[in-house]
């Protein structure tokens with residue numbers, strides 16, 4: 001057994017996306033461009049409607065998967081396949097853009113806290129042009145467990161100490177767990193060797209070996225087969241891991257492919273209204 005230690009701590013940076021939603025971008029910045037296969041991680045958290053009310057009107061994606069996970073607030077998803085889903089506190093949405101999806105995510109509230117995450121996970125070349133797929137995960141669909149220390153796990157993808165999340169069967173074999181820890185509690189969580197893994201603290205602070213990660217920071221983990229987290233105050237973290245793809249990444253806004261020719265094709269397809277065909 002090898003414990004994963006902290007390789008690098010990364011601070012998010014303020015950014016704006018969609019029609020002007022203010023957020024903390026943690027992956028997809030000059031400091032951390034990608035963390036193969038993770039392409040982007042945003043945290044949006046505000047109780048000021050001006051920061052989120054404009055939402056994410058209709059926009060395209062090609063070549064990867066987008067995951068939205070909500071801690072507070074309500075958003076409505078709509079896409080070109082006529083899927084409509086309400087994203088609410090504790091729920092998630094796992095969308096495989098594949099060859100193309102055109103969707104919107106718009107707030108369903110005029111005031112109050114909106115808090116959540118958007119994560120982009122890359123697809124290998126052989127899977128980039130698959131048909132788009134959308135999975136709406138209601139709060140009840142997410143697997144939950146609580147240990148004797150009061151540590152709560154909400155498992156969205158993969159296997160968390162025998163608790164299996166609703167999302168599985170993907171080639172990058174993702175693990176995505178929201179871990180909520182009372183002050184002083186600790187947990188040793190398995191993470192597959194060779195998988196790229198990180199912890200993002202969204203509340204409080206956690207210790208990884210002797211180093212502390214505070215809210216708003218992402219910690220990239222060295223290789224190993226488990227990570228030990230100790231809560232320094234009441235804390236909440238996301239634990240993410242997945243198999244790296246190891247292919248070239250060429251990104252242009254919402255399109256992520258392997259070459260600039262494929263990006264040009266995506267732009268042509270979008271212009272010609274053929275992105276999703």
Ligand code: FE
Pocket residue numbers: 056059061066103
């Ligand atoms: Fe989107």
